[in-house]
Each structure stands twice: as C-alpha cells, then as structure tokens.
Amino acid sequence: MSRIIIVFTVLLCSVTASAQNQNEEKSIKEVLKTFFIGLHKGDSTLLKSTLHKNLKIQTTFTTREGEKQLRTQTKSNLLKQVASKKTADMYLEKIHSYTIHVDGNLASVWTPYSFFLNGNFSHCGANSFQLFNDNGIWKIIYLVDMRRRANCEDAKQKK
Numbered sequence: 001m002s003r004i005i006i007v008f009t010v011l012l013c014s015v016t017a018s019a020q021n022q023n024e025e026k027s028i029k030e031v032l033k034t035f036f037i038g039l040h041k042g043d044s045t046l047l048k049s050t051l052h053k054n055l056k057i058q059t060t061f062t063t064r065e066g067e068k069q070l071r072t073q074t075k076s077n078l079l080k081q082v083a084s085k086k087t088a089d090m091y092l093e094k095i096h097s098y099t100i101h102v103d104g105n106l107a108s109v110w111t112p113y114s115f116f117l118n119g120n121f122s123h124c125g126a127n128s129f130q131l132f133n134d135n136g137i138w139k140i141i142y143l144v145d146m147r148r149r150a151n152c153e154d155a156k157q158k159k
Contacts, residue, residue, distance in 0.1 A: 001158070002111045003152060015104045016062065018044075019131065022035040023108070023138040024102045024133075024138075025100045025102060025122065027138055028100055028102070028107050028109060028131055028137075028138050028139070029098055030138070031050050031131065031138045031139070031140065032050075032095075032098070032129060032140075034046060034047075034050050034109070034110060034117070035047060035050040035051075035140065036093055036095070036117075036134075038050070038082065039082060039091060039093065040090075040091045040092060040093070041083030042082055042083065042087070042091075043082070043087075044079040044080075044082045044083035047078075047079065047082050048079055050139065050140055051075060051139060051140050052132060052134065052139035052140060052141045053116070053140060054141065055075045055140060055142070055143070056072070056142045056143075057072065057074070057075065057078055057142075057143050057144075058070055058071065058072050058073070058143070058144040058145075059071045059073065059124075059144070059145050059146075059147060060144065060146050060147075061148065062148065063148065065134075071153070082086050082088055087119060088114075088118075089117065090117070090118050090119065091117060092115070092116040092119075093113050093114075093115050094113060094114045094115075094116065094154065095111045095112075095113050096112040096113060096114070096153075097111065097112060098110075098111055099111075099134065102120040104133075105132060105133035105134075106130070106131070106133075107129075107130070107131040107132075107133070107138065108128070108129070108130055109127075109129040109130075110126060110127070110128055110133075111126065111127045111129070112124075113125060113126065113127060114127070114152060114153065114154035116154075121150075121152070121154055123147045123149050123152070124147075124149075124151075124152035124153070124154060125145055125147045125148055126145065126150060127143065127144070128142075128143070129142070129143055130142035130143075139140050
C-alpha cells in the first residue's frame, strides 16, 4: 500500500509541475504576442510594456560581401523606430513556431520568422528572446535576431 501512495504522490507532483510549466509558457507566449502587436502597429507604448528596463538588443546578418556582422541597438532607439513607423507601412513578422524553455525565473524562446513590409517579403531568420520573471511579470531582457534573404520559405509569397 505504501508503494502505491509513493507512486501516486510522484505522479501528482509531476502533473502539477507540468501544469505550472504550461502556464508559464502560455504567459511567456502572451508577452511575445504583445511585443509583436506593438511592433506591427507601431505602438511603442505597448511594445515597451514587454521590455525590461535593462534590455539588450542585437542583430546579426551577413553582408553581400559575405562578412558576418553583429550590431547592437539601444532600447530607446528601438522604441523611437517603432514610434516613427509610417502609418501607411504595414509590418508583419510571421512567426513560424515558438520553442520555449523555462527554468525558474529565466526563459529562452526561439522563434523562426519571415518578415513582410507592405505585403512584400523582406527577409527571414530567427529571434532568440531571453525573458526574466520579474516578480510574476515576464519581461524581455535580451533579444537577438538573425536576418537573411536566402533560403527563406516565404521569399516568393505575398502576405
């Protein structure tokens, strides 16, 4: 009988931990969806609500000459760019999938994407987000994206 109780207790703890992790993943995905809504709409206030005060942003790409580049951007510059988005411009960052890993108050999210400007394919790549659970509120603390125009699934599509 005691073995049954031990097995039941272990299973119950496992199910509870899995449910908690699924809730965390859902919360994290909502933060990222809010981030992209702010980006698409040019709403810097909405976008800022997802960002930690000490956010770090970087972009990596390869030049036409084949040189690999890494550029760092400031949070204030990102917010200015989003706020100055022309109302006629339509941004769409089509996220192909979310791979989320959570350990305590740290989360890592990988999101392959295709980016469209005014319905025309611009580039594709992947985003890597790092998030911090700031006392119950997930905030993006680091964002690095990779951009390329070659070998993209959506290169010939319009959105």
